[in-house]
Amino acid sequence: MAKRKTTRVALTGNEAMALAMKQINPDVVAAYPITPATEIVQLFSKYVADGEVDTEFVPVESEHSAMSACVGAAAAGARVMTGTASQGLALMHEILYIASALRLPITMCVVNRALSAPINIHCDHSDTMGSRDAGWIQIYTENVQEAYASVIVAVKSAEKANLPALVTTDGFVLSHGMEAVEIFDDEDVREFLGERKPLYNLLDIDNPITIGPLDLQDYFFEHKRAQIEAVFESKKHIYDAHREFEEFFGVKLPVFVEPYRLDDAEYAIVVMGSSAGTGKDAVDVMRDERGIKVGLLRMRIFRPFPFEEIQKYLSKVKYLAVMDRADSLNTMGGPLATEIARALYHLSERPIIHNFVYGLGGRDVPLENFYEVIEKMQWIAAGNTPERMVDYVGVRE
Amino acid sequence: MATKKARTLRDLARMKRALAPGHRACAGCPFPVILKILMSATDDPLVIANATGCMEVTSTIFPYTAWPVPWIHNAFENAAATISGVESAYKALKRRGKIKTEKEIKFIAIGGDGGTYDIGLQSLSGAIERGHDFLYILYNNEGYMNTGIQRSSATPMYASTTTSPAGKVIPGKLQWRKEITDIMIAHQAKYVAQASPSHWVDFMKKVQKALETKGPTFINVISPCQPGWNYPPDMSIELARLAVESKYWILYEYRSDANNGLGGYKINYRPRKEVSIVEFLKPQRRYRHILDRPELIKDIEDHIRRNWERLERLEKELPLEE
Numbered sequence A: 001m002a003k004r005k006t007t008r009v010a011l012t013g014n015e016a017m018a019l020a021m022k023q024i025n026p027d028v029v030a031a032y033p034i035t036p037a038t039e040i041v042q043l044f045s046k047y048v049a050d051g052e053v054d055t056e057f058v059p060v061e062s063e064h065s066a067m068s069a070c071v072g073a074a075a076a077g078a079r080v081m082t083g084t085a086s087q088g089l090a091l092m093h094e095i096l097y098i099a100s101a102l103r104l105p106i107t108m109c110v111v112n113r114a115l116s117a118p119i120n121i122h123c124d125h126s127d128t129m130g131s132r133d134a135g136w137i138q139i140y141t142e143n144v145q146e147a148y149a150s151v152i153v154a155v156k157s158a159e160k161a162n163l164p165a166l167v168t169t170d171g172f173v174l175s176h177g178m179e180a181v182e183i184f185d186d187e188d189v190r191e192f193l194g195e196r197k198p199l200y201n202l203l204d205i206d207n208p209i210t211i212g213p214l215d216l217q218d219y220f221f222e223h224k225r226a227q228i229e230a231v232f233e234s235k236k237h238i239y240d241a242h243r244e245f246e247e248f249f250g251v252k253l254p255v256f257v258e259p260y261r262l263d264d265a266e267y268a269i270v271v272m273g274s275s276a277g278t279g280k281d282a283v284d285v286m287r288d289e290r291g292i293k294v295g296l297l298r299m300r301i302f303r304p305f306p307f308e309e310i311q312k313y314l315s316k317v318k319y320l321a322v323m324d325r326a327d328s329l330n331t332m333g334g335p336l337a338t339e340i341a342r343a344l345y346h347l348s349e350r351p352i353i354h355n356f357v358y359g360l361g362g363r364d365v366p367l368e369n370f371y372e373v374i375e376k377m378q379w380i381a382a383g384n385t386p387e388r389m390v391d392y393v394g395v396r397e
Numbered sequence B: 001m002a003t004k005k006a007r008t009l010r011d012l013a014r015m016k017r018a019l020a021p022g023h024r025a026c027a028g029c030p031f032p033v034i035l036k037i038l039m040s041a042t043d044d045p046l047v048i049a050n051a052t053g054c055m056e057v058t059s060t061i062f063p064y065t066a067w068p069v070p071w072i073h074n075a076f077e078n079a080a081a082t083i084s085g086v087e088s089a090y091k092a093l094k095r096r097g098k099i100k101t102e103k104e105i106k107f108i109a110i111g112g113d114g115g116t117y118d119i120g121l122q123s124l125s126g127a128i129e130r131g132h133d134f135l136y137i138l139y140n141n142e143g144y145m146n147t148g149i150q151r152s153s154a155t156p157m158y159a160s161t162t163t164s165p166a167g168k169v170i171p172g173k174l175q176w177r178k179e180i181t182d183i184m185i186a187h188q189a190k191y192v193a194q195a196s197p198s199h200w201v202d203f204m205k206k207v208q209k210a211l212e213t214k215g216p217t218f219i220n221v222i223s224p225c226q227p228g229w230n231y232p233p234d235m236s237i238e239l240a241r242l243a244v245e246s247k248y249w250i251l252y253e254y255r256s257d258a259n260n261g262l263g264g265y266k267i268n269y270r271p272r273k274e275v276s277i278v279e280f281l282k283p284q285r286r287y288r289h290i291l292d293r294p295e296l297i298k299d300i301e302d303h304i305r306r307n308w309e310r311l312e313r314l315e316k317e318l319p320l321e322e
């Protein structure tokens, strides 16, 4: 039961994210429109125009400048948010690394959309996967309810860890899909987050600091090492933020991963984002109607990579199908499979892993994709060796 | 605003706010002088965003910093976007009662010509159009000096750089520089000026005017580069002076609200006697290959004449009264 009052409203993913931003009432929002995330920026500008927030809204001329202004504002001590997708995230790429290395807890709503070319506006994870080594916390959500709550908890996580965080929804599937969502009161959200208390800031004129100096061979590695350590430590901060969220609101969120019917599973599927919902239905059908011992692990947080949770839930399964909604163009499939294999490789007990790339450019992800994946794993279980490390599902070949 | 009065070099020398000794700018580099004039122009607290380039790399090699004021370097092309974030944070935090100081903080972005004319033009354009309250200082050494003297769109015609080298067939760069100061005027920035460290009182007054003006302002300061222009290191300020005296570098200012919003121009310095452009070109080895090519020198002279005449006409049509 929720400890705080909630109200049930019908919202799309974009509306829910914009609403969370309104309730947070950040000091500064700098953003630029791009389908399918445009509405977040539009709705937020309307909140500003109507005086529902007193945020300083910076309607920049590009995403590169959006992230650059976010860096400036966060370094000045502000609580800062933005939103984007796909090409916009790619255009920010250079500055994403600067935001994290300067340890600035910026929170960004990302609507996943395929990267060009060919140009497309629909969902896959190639955009955020392209930023996977940028030092940002990455949270992928399954539904609108979770997207709403995740934006709030991401701000808390980011500020505890002093690292930037992004929360994603699957383009159109969630961003434009409407759900009944339980929302909190504005005051509760603001009380939960409190004020950002930066250690240093540019506007403290009595204590002038130099941010972003040239750092050469004699210090760079130590500083990078310290940032890497901050990412190690961020896991604890993320757990703490989620625990506090649960204590405050009385609402439980999965943290890094969400296991589904995995207890006695021989087969398991790993998937991220909205497809997990379909995957869980497919698991039900395969278990209850076909008698296959199959379960699913949804990855909610991809950065920092939850290798311990993966080991805990997946080392005992025999056949593991990792589903990637992006391809690394390296002839081995997607990044999720590569990293999961690394997480399990040194264990004495570990599954046989095969990778499936699915749903690129917004290709629909029906139950059949999951059946096909498990059928392939059964074929492997029967002693067959796949020609490649990766199969492509739902595509005409 | 708390402006300071410095009319003699002795006054200037006494002013304390400057880059700390030990910065690693080249011998003879004028930008420490430019920064001293800039930071001495006011007592107000300053926060500075600096683009990647010579100034940033020579003033902040970790664990040292030469900056006496809060300073941020983000990347090469985004000093203006960065300062717009800082300035927006200031507005928001002030509104929410979270700024400790009562004094009014002033915001300055500084970039080289590469970070301003070229890769940073978009972010500068956006920040000016949005009307942030900041001063943009362009220290103009007419090339990408930090990376080894490549051409920029500020590099003048016929100058030899490492990517517009003078060769057997091609005499250095083949394009006129684009007029960034005009581009800023076209943005209707509130106050726009060109300045030179050789005429430091004029430069300091311009900084004061810019900082007193609400909204975006822009000053383009010539900054001779010893290794880039290739001249004896004791000549930097002298070259800046020759640039002004030969009308190669015109000291002028523009206010967008003058003449009931038509804008107003003022040429701040009219050289009293003719100084040949050759005096300016000759000490610089980047022009060595044209010194015996009078037709190329004439091109430059014609260009200078056109620019001067154009500005005089603008000033006559739309004078800026003090």
Ligand SMILES: Cc1ncc(C[n+]2csc(CCOP(=O)(O)OP(=O)(O)O)c2C)c(N)n1
Pocket (backbone or CB within 6 Å): B052, B053, B054, B055, B076, B077, B111, B112, B113, B114, B115, B116, B141, B143, B144, B145, B146, B147, B152
């Ligand atoms: C996106 C990007 N491209 C290229 C560079 C390499 N780079 C660093 S400084 C610089 C030139 C700077 O020139 P300018 O702005 O004129 O300043 P100066 O070094 O002359 O002071 C270049 C090309 C970079 N840091 N970032």
